[in-house]
Amino acid sequence: MRSHVRVGFAEKITCSAESYIEYIFFPAGEIVYFIHRRGVAFSMATAKTGSFYLTETVQLAAASAANSRVQGEIDLGAYVNVPTGQAIAVESVDFVYQVFADYGGNVNGMLASNGCISAQVSDLNPGTALLRADDQSLVASGQLNIDQANNVGTHTSDLYPDNFGPAALSEAFMVVNDTMYLVAGNDNAAIGTGTVWVTARIRCRVVKLSSKDWMAIAIQSTASDN
Secondary structure (H helix, E strand, C coil), X not given: CEECCCCCEEEEEECCCCEEXXXXXXXXXXXXXXXXXXXXXXXXXXXXXXXXEEEEEEEECCCCCCCCEEEEEEXXXXXXXXXXXXXXXXXXXXXXXXXXXXXXXXXXXXXXXXXXXXXXXXXXXXXXXXXXCCCCCEEEEEEEEEEHHHCEEECXXXXXCCEXXXXXXXXXXXXXXXEEEEEEEXXXXXXXXXXXXXXXXXXXXXXXXXXXXXXXXXXXXXXXXX
8 A cells, every 4th residue: 555645725834944834724624734844944955856766665574563663774875965065855755555475455464453554754763663743853654554354544644744845945855864764663463464565765856955054954953863
């Protein structure tokens, strides 16, 4: 199964240089509020490449106990460069959940009973832990809740805005660290009889930042780690 979030009609207001609030209006009139991390106002960001994809997959072994966690790394060393001010602008993140050797999407085989598979991408190393949603290093988050008995899966419990909007670089999540991390795990239930594969597909581009903007993101990232 594939998880990607872009729903409703959005409007936003700037709260500060660090974040803005996005209002999502649904047809029935409900309003959901999302907080975006932007880091700084990237007035000097210029694209060095077109959009491309980085991918990473982690493996949840068959019969892994409930609340197991695994981590994978996405190497950005070829793209991030301190002297030249190069960084990665993340435009969107998709999470894909597959099971068994044929990489199918049968949620009934992913867990031994009702539960959830969670996944996060961050730009600081969390070890094999999931981050709280207000952590500044959290790039993207996804959840696949599984009703194993009825073979039903849903992503509606996690509507984190993983699509940052490719139209303007100011909307992207800027990364100046040389590694991003994918953490995934199963909650409330053991993994079923087959291996579960969780993949993050990250659409991004290389950008050049001004020295001021690059340092501002680096300082914010360091502060988040303390």
